[in-house]
Amino acid sequence: MFYAFQLGHQPKISLAEIKTVFLSKKIDFTIKTTQQNYLIIQTKKKLNSTELIKQLGGTIKICSEIKSDKNNFLKSIKEHLFNVQPEGKIQFSFPDKKMGLEIKKELKNNGRSARYIEPKNSATIIHNHLIEKKGDLNIIAEHLFMTEAVQQFEEMSQRDYDRPGIDDKSGMLPPKLAKIMINLALSQNIDYKKNLLDPFCGSGTILTEAAVMGYQNLYGSDISEKAITDTKKNLDWIIKNYNLKNIQYHLNQINVIKLSQSLDNNSLDLIITEPYLGKPLHGNESNVYLTKQSEELKNLYLQAFEQFQKILKPNGIIVIAIPQFKTKSDWIKIDCIDKIKNIGFEIIPFNNENYLLYHRPNQHLGRGIWRFKKI
Secondary structure, X not given: OEEEEEEOOOHHHHHHHHHXXXXXXXXXEEEEEEEOOEEEEEEOOOOOHHHHHHHOOOEEEEEEEEOOOOOOHHHHHHHHHHHHOOOOOEEEXXXXXXXXXXXXXXXXXXXXXXXEEOOOOHHHHHHOOXXXXXXXXXXXXXXXXXXXXXXXXXXXXXHHHOOOOOOOOOOOOOHXXXXXXXXXXXXXXXXXXXXXEEOOOXXXXXXXXXXXXXXXEEXXXXXXXXXXXXXXXXXXXHHHHOOOOOOEEEEEEOOHHHHHHOOOOOOEEEEEEOOOOOOOOOOOOOHHHHHHHHHHHHHHHHHXXXXXXXXXXXXXXXXXXEEEXXXXXXXXXXXXXXXXXXXXXXXXXXXXXXXXXXXXXXXXXXXXXXXXXXX
């Protein structure tokens, strides 16, 4: 079977997440091509697209192939819509408006009234119930596809903006990226009872996303009293709103460089975190200023990794966002990776790359997503 995954605005990261999740679920697949920001894969077994889209943070929608005549897609689309919507007005969408209107005309010529819906975004598909009607269609890499599942963007937006504890002054990790980072730590032995720590928990985005994803033993710490208060509010809110069971969480206000004073050695399985990224940037900072900030963060991170080495179990995993700062001509990076390895960690690369860069063109800050294992 062929499937098309529409990747998010960071396609390399989306691809790495899909590969990790598929490996953890032992799903055999072959990558056929990438086209139009879609990843086309082939599988031997049918995928549960509805469940997959709930887990993936970097995938916008999942589509399955419809058997079609590649010499006459118009005929194949018409036959598909007649099949799946045998009565009433046919409702469908297609990204090419010209062809969409041509499909509508063909349906009308065959005695069926039809409504063409231009798919401007995921909301269009959801609010017009096109998944249930099997009517969101696309031709990608010479295959005809039907959308089976769309990212739950409204739920994620609610978890981002409606939660009770928010701190606008500190950088807010997007829930999508938090979910991706948690997924990138998966192994073939999924155990949602593993102990997961965010030692820079902020308002608790990583911990709340982990709770929604099924993790039951959550640890959070931060130097800020407000961060711990906000995280508690948000965890209580998410547990109540999503009716989550068997969640145990432990929060502690403590400086990360003293973390081993409050946690047992070799006690944690996973550390997923976006640490303090430095002072907010406006884009006019000098290279001298950015270099100085990089050195300060380097010292903080190395002290943090010394603590992580103590509290992580052997083979424990860390997924961490390490910032880098955009200048007019290049990036200023934090030179800490070799020293992290010397502390007792090895890099687990992504598709032969040591790290993945999460960055938008107009941003002055980039997040390098790194994955380490304690050795």
